[in-house]
Amino acid sequence: MLDLLALLLIFSGISFFFLGAIGLLRLPDLHARLHALTKADNLGLGLLIVGVALLHGSLLMAMKLLLIWLLALLASAASAHLISQYALRRNRS
């Protein structure tokens, strides 16, 4: 039962990644693409990590995975910010 839930979470995580990738390819401008990418990937990674933690079933591993998620959030937020800032500045000048 738990395994089934985990698999469900993992698959929905993966589909978020997939949607994010489609968004990256299809959306018209940079900001919209960034939006699609970061939102979808952060959520997708979160679901994936919860799924993997359930499958693994140990608290220590769950903590480690949580740490990874937090770091990835931090990195993607900061880099999305930097990229959009750069794009704004370039558009202005």
Add this chain to the structure above:
Amino acid sequence: MTQALIYALTGAVLFMLGVRATLLRETLLPRLLALNVCGAGVFLIFVSLAYRGDSLPVDPVPHALVLTGLVVAISATALALALNRRLREMADE
């Protein structure tokens, strides 16, 4: 051992693709990329030799060799890039 063979053959292809690009390209940066791909091919061959199926312990010797090779490769890349930058500056002066 089919997995090992797949990766070893991939390594051979990567190596020769790298050689080809080194011979065909003229400027430094593409050549450096090509040499790094070359190196990746050789490393892939080494690591696939170490792999003996998911159940047997791997052969650690090729892993250590590849680790050494990686560090040597980045040292050489850094030196080549520095030389290239100096040449560039001299051309501008």
Add this chain to the structure above:
Amino acid sequence: MNLTLLPDLLLAGMLIGLAWAVLNSDDLRRGVVLFIAFGLLLAIVWARLLAPDLALAEAAIGAGLSGALLLVALRDGSGGDQRSAKRSTLNRWLIDLFVLVMTCLIGWVLWLTIYAEPVERLAQLANAMLERSGVSNPVTAVLLNYRAYDTLLELVVVLAAVLGVLVVGRERRGYREPGPVFHGLVHWLVPLLIVTAGYLLWVGAHAPGGAFQAGATLAAAGIVLRLAGYDAAGLPDGRLLRWLLVAGTGVFLLLGLGMTVSGGGFLQYPEAWSGSLILVIEVAATASIAAALVLAYRGGRSDGWLLVDEKDKNREISS
């Protein structure tokens, strides 16, 4: 066709496709970014082939630091134009033929040696001797015990390369002050990277990790600092920097020679001590590797070079 091979075939195909895209892209910036992606994919392949030590090293060195060096080279404008060499059609045709023939030959040999008659290589011996090596991570045992001499010479290679970087290059311009978001990130990230490096160094004795991964992580901290406008990138100057660069090779060599003088062979650790000696060597090596990699990113000094420090300068002026 065996279905379990599908993921492997997919990974292998993606590697080749990415390599092709890297090598044949006319836009250099695109080539470099694809190369970083190639490195990350390679890290996944290492993990698949049960080489977690390499996966860590590839992600940190192969994709991370090489990527940073290449990107900064693009920023310097050292890309130049990206035309392929003006080779004649015959020449190109000959090169392609040569490449095809050699690929087939190498592939044939690999098929013969891996598939047709598997050879017993060093796996069993290396794992059997693990008890006597002082560590329980077999890769660390090979790197710092069985084949420690290779690693010593490799540290010398790093030293020679970084001296070269310093001889030819002047320091790059630093970056301007970052915005508040990046500044905040740096304050979190740098301590975290340092802690991670320490962890990787310590854990290398019995799990994936070790001096190279730790050194690369530490170097990443230095690069992040420099990106955030700290021009020194956390490195000291002059004399201290020289000691830092020499530390890895020096400690390694002196310990090895010490063992020779005290009656053993070169780098023949006394068995009871080998674990701690390896740790000492790794700590020094981590410091040197990190310093060397950050220097490679930063470039030489604008005012001559690190071999000349303030005292020397004053002396030369006064004489």
Add this chain to the structure above:
Amino acid sequence: MNNPLIWPVAVPLLSALLALLWPRRSTWIGLLGSALSLAAVVLVSRQVIESGAIELALGGWSPGLGIALRADGLSVLMLLMSTLVSMAVAVYASVYFSRSERRSEFWVLWLLLITALHALFLSGDLFNLYVTLELLGLSAVVLACLGGSRESLQAALNYLVLGLLASMAFLIGVALIYAGYGTLDMAALAAAIESGPTAWVALSLMTGGLLIKSALFPLHFWLPPAHSNAPAPVSAVLSALVVKAAVYLILRLWLALFDEVVTQTAALVLGLLGGVAVLWGSWVALQAERLKLMAAYSTVAQVGYLFLFLPLLAALPEGTTRDVALGALVLLALTHGFAKSAFFLAAGVIMQRAGHDRIAELGGTARALPVTAFTLALAGVALIGLPPSGSFLAKWQLLSSVFITGQWIWLPVIAVGTLLAGAYTFRLLGYAFAPGEGVGPSLSVGREEIPAVLLALAATLLLGFWASVVWELVPISAYAGGGG
């Protein structure tokens, strides 16, 4: 302490680190380090002469799992040449770089280069050889661009890229060997290797890489710019030692390791390339306008001579005749090492005094710099192969091997090559001994002139009269099936 094999590597390495830590003392550390390396090599040589080939298993692990250092006749001869040449060049460099800003950098990298050479000559492990090759290549590249001119940097960069490609080819050969034989130790491999696709493909890849590094025609194009634009002491070691290191490895692989595998045809191909290199290199050297460029092309030709021996060695039956031919090859390599380093140092002296090295404007050299002109003449004697130089004896043996094997095709190559070498040497000497004002007068013999003349004397007299030592040492082999 009774096994001295680590010291030829450890001493220069330790000195390099010290020179990096105390840059103000770097000149003295460099000279002392070179002298102590010489002492370490002498220690090793004495032991090899007295008790035969020696082996050191590093870390106490059996070779195979661990790495072994091995010294036999061939490696001892190469070690002796490299340490003697580098000692003399170091003395010259202490003058050449005395007022240079790059002094301390030079000494650190110089000592690292010696470390790499010694490690390469002693290594008994294929992957370790790759690491030493890379160390040698990188330190040579950095030394070559110490001059700082645009041409020297461009040449160094090309040298670096080609060197990397060459090392990759070597490394994939090593990978195939490990795939097929499961060991990297050269002694174990020499015993296990057998003729077959694995050995053929691996050998051709490794040889291909090494041919680039040894600048055999038509892969020589990187050498003349790199060698002729470097600072004089660096050119001397690049031409005399670094190229020889690659040739040494080819010899090692072909004679000791792949003795069973090498076919007549493959050896013939390399011999033919060597023949073309002799003719082409000498011809271009004859037309060179600059002294250092002439010396660099002469190196291309001299490397060609070494490859002429390969088809002869492959044809000769194992035993004394083959050892004699092998000894002649080594003798030729040694003579060229001494003579060419003397030549480059002399060129450096002239360049510093005259400010240029255009051959046609060298009139007056003999009057202004008699010792240096004498050095050029002596080195020329060795390059042509006149008695009493070592190369005279070597070429004599080369000819006699041609007679024994009946491979007459090499006879015209040797004859024309020698004539061309004579022509370019006498052309140079003609200008140098002619009256003129190209080179300013000098009052005394400078310290920088002595090392060159000693090297030239070593090439002509020492190797000529003590050539028997070479023939005694060469048959001592650490590898089964190699050398005799």
